[in-house]
Amino acid sequence: MRDVNSPLIPLVDAEIPERCDAARNRKLLLDAAADLVAERGVDAVTMEAVAAKAGVGKGTVFRRFGSRSGLMNALLDHTERELQHAFMFGPPPLGPDAPPLVRLIAFGRARLDMVTVQGDVLRAAEGSPEFRYSGPARAVSLRHIVTLLHDAGVDGDVDLLAVVLLAALEAGLVLHQIRALGISPERIADNWEDLAHRITRTGPGVP
Amino acid sequence: MRDVNSPLIPLVDAEIPERCDAARNRKLLLDAAADLVAERGVDAVTMEAVAAKAGVGKGTVFRRFGSRSGLMNALLDHTERELQHAFMFGPPPLGPDAPPLVRLIAFGRARLDMVTVQGDVLRAAEGSPEFRYSGPARAVSLRHIVTLLHDAGVDGDVDLLAVVLLAALEAGLVLHQIRALGISPERIADNWEDLAHRITRTGPGVP
Known part of the structure; x- marks a missing residue:
């Protein structure tokens, strides 16, 4: 479970200032962890593997994140922040210059991409019943x-x-569809697009 | 968690035969438990309270269900079976003589009624990640x-x-809306009806 007292979404601009090299170091480690998830799955993300990938000593990873669980929570925060930043300030189709339905479709597709890459982390975060529906990241998505x-x-x-709509993107449900039912991520994303059209009562060709 | 080896939905007609008085006894106890849930909430359902309500000795309840958890699982099965029977063989609007959209709306409303009455039992059953999406009752609802x-x-x-659609009826999510967000069950049911219209691309006045 994530530390709800950490400098979290929606406080995008209220992060505790880090010294520049510390921030760079943190980003380096989280990017290495994200690459490991994408390349070899979440189980490949160990403190040792992240250290090796980032070219630092193992002690640096432990000092920064404390434990694997701390690392995974930081990674989830990092990814949530990036998505939040993209839909609040980024270019179309996620960002504010695109029409609302285009943004809705892009938001769901982006979140589904996150689930397939970081699904286990997200599912672990959803695991606690209180957290599943009360996390700050979920509140931001819902408001969006x-x-x-x-x-x-x-x-x-x-x-x-x-x-x-947000329930359709829930990590546990999406992973169940992919892993237990063998449904492709593309098919789930296409259904999301159809769903967005149905909910907004628009035609599939008329975004 | 429910015993997945029990004679369960969808095996409506494959129940292990019970002696007639044993079956009557079981139904008597489960009806008493369901009444207790409806009247005083799920926490009021103790082995003692069920025995008192049904007018039998506490030993009878223990012999039949083993533990409170066994009782709650049996109660959930009982309720699932009743709903399943209603939408497969019962009168309109749930049963086969009504138009499909009318049946869809009625199914969601019936399941939401179950959630508000027996939500904690359902949520406990949904609690295990494997079970949440793999229970036989869920498979029947999905197929319906x-x-x-x-x-x-x-x-x-x-x-x-x-x-x-089924995700919108999930006990944990519905209970969160009712208890944490203070949304009324009527409003959730009305939104279900609207959702059914949107998904089937029909107008709210045209079932």
Whole structure:
């Protein structure tokens, strides 16, 4: 479970200042960890492997993150922050210059990409019932979807429709579809796009 | 967690035969337990309270269910079976004589009623990650929704749309909305109805 007292989303601009080299070091280690997840899966992310990949001593990784669990939580935060930054300030299709439905589709696709790469970390974070629905990252995602549904002119109960949309992206559910049912990530992403059209009552060719 | 080896849904007609008085006794106890949940919440369901309510000795309840956890699992099975029977063989709007969208709306409303009454039992059953998405009762619900979407002429990826619809009814999520967010069960049920219309691309007034 993540430390909810850490400098977390939605406090994008309220991070505790780090010395420049410390911040660079942290980013180096988290990028190495993210690469390991993408290349060899989450089980390959050990303190030793991250140290080797980043070209630092193992002690540096331990001093920075304390434990593998601390590292995984930091990695999840790091990825959440990057996605948040992309949909708040980034270029289209995620960012504010794209139409709301385009952004909604891109948001779901981006989150599904995260799930397939970092699914186990996300699922572990969702594991605790209180956390599953109360994490700050989830609140930011939910608020983003609500805003997009409003902007798209959806006339229903947008707060609850957003809850349903976000439930479709939940790591545990997505991993179950991929691993237990053998459904491809592409098919899940295509269904997300169709779902976004249905919820906003638009045609598939009319974003 | 439920005993997945028990005579379970979808084996409606494959129950291990019970002697008639034993079956009657079991039903008497489970009806008493269901009444207790409805009247005073799930925490009120103790072996003693069920015995008192059913007018039998406490030993009878222990012999039948072994433990409170065994009782709660049996109660969940009992309720799942009743719902399954209603949508497979019962009268409209749940049963086969109603149009598919009407049945879909009624199914969601019935399941939401179950969640608000027996939510803690359901949530405990959903608690284990493997069980959450692999229980036999969930498979039956999923297949039912898929059939209804087919019958309603939905042209999308009905298997995955059904997964999303069922996710909206998940006990943990529904309880979070009711208890943590203070959203009324009526509002959640109304949103379900709207959602069913959106997914099947029908108007709210055109079931």
